[in-house]
Amino acid sequence: MSLEFIVSQISQGIVVTLELTALGMLGGFLLGFPLAVARTYSKGFFRWLSVGYIELIRGTPMLLQLYIIGFGLPLLIREYFPSFVMNVFWAAAIGMMINSAAYQAEYIRGAFNAIESGQSEAGIAMGMSKWQIITKIIFPQAFRIMLPSWTNEIIYLLKYSSLAMLLAVPEIMYQAKVVAAATFMYAEVWLVVALIYLTFALIITQVMRVVEKKIYIPGVTMIKRGAL
């Protein structure tokens, strides 16, 4: 058994891992953005709903959330639709979206709060609606402010997508476990796995650094550090 065999086997999981990460980020953003808006700018029911969601998700382990969606939910659905089969890939992807949404909502909220009230006042004074102010004034600035924490979240999801192996989703860790069990080359397998994750984490960091520079606007964020 050669090292090449190990690498090629494990590599079959790379696409699945990247898909899970990308879907988790995208779904997490689409859900997290309205959660952040609700928590920051609304009162009453929607604010309460957003706070409840965020605290619930952040306060429970992601593994538990994946188990509930992957194993608990299908049992419940089968009560009414006995032939229902849960696709494990989508169970994991949805679990990651739901989890990431809570964290992204907090990143976005933090960035919203970092923007001076004068910005929205100027929008109000010229006759913009609340929604126009959020989308045209607040978000373009907030997005740039939250980018570093967003990079963090991508890397976090990349690594924690490995939990999907426990739902038998054939991502990197799952493939690695199969190869390791077949070859008994545990040390080599885990080393290769570590290098694969590290490589992608570094690529993501580098890509995001370029993105940060590309969309940099003086005065909104800093790119060069000051005297410190």
Add this chain to the structure above:
Amino acid sequence: MPEEVLKVINLKKRYGKNEVIRGVSFSINRGETKVVIGPSGAGKSTMLRCLNRLVEPDGGKIYFNGIDITSKDVDIREIRSKIGFVFQHFNLFKHLTALDNVKIGLKVVKKIDDREATERAYQALKAVKLENEADKYPAQLSGGQQQRVAIARALAMDPEIILFDEPTSALDPQLVGEVLDVMKNLAKKHVTMLVVTHEIGFALSVADEVLFFYNGVIWEKGTPKEIIYNPKKKETKEFLGRIFELYSRGENS
């Protein structure tokens, strides 16, 4: 007969038990410039912010072109789009260039197409002599330039009146002049303006009327010369005395 753009009757605002505005009435006709002076904490800024309901007034009526804008039935966003507002701290949108700062209201609020919005924004920047800085971001402009862009931003919307909230108070002394020059120009072109400021010279040169604000009411009002050179009330004299002392400091020592 002169046309009343803005008429305020018995305006009131309180924060908790603190009555900030205690019954203010005045009006501005089209083409007029009125200047509001008075000590800090007198309620000048709050009063100005009530006029476009950036701050909700607690009592009184505000008529804009004859329409009561304190009424809940009124489309306040539509009204705000016709009332320019220039802030003490400029409040330019940080993520937009000077040109886009001027354009955004035309596009988003007035729904004007991009080509015409660009054209109008350029004209407005030209009016404040900043057409060469159109592509710069606010952080790349001086305070005086930022405030001139903010004036262009208000001007481009073709407002019925522009409200100025201490437009030069956040500026270095050497930058005050360029902003005041732009404002004097507007006054000469009969743009209707209500200006809260400490710039007595500006009031003297262009104001049609000066309102002295004190303790949440208009304490005294009159022509600039009456108020500034011949104030009748003790509080007005004291306030102006302090202002003159500040401006002439060092001259006799």
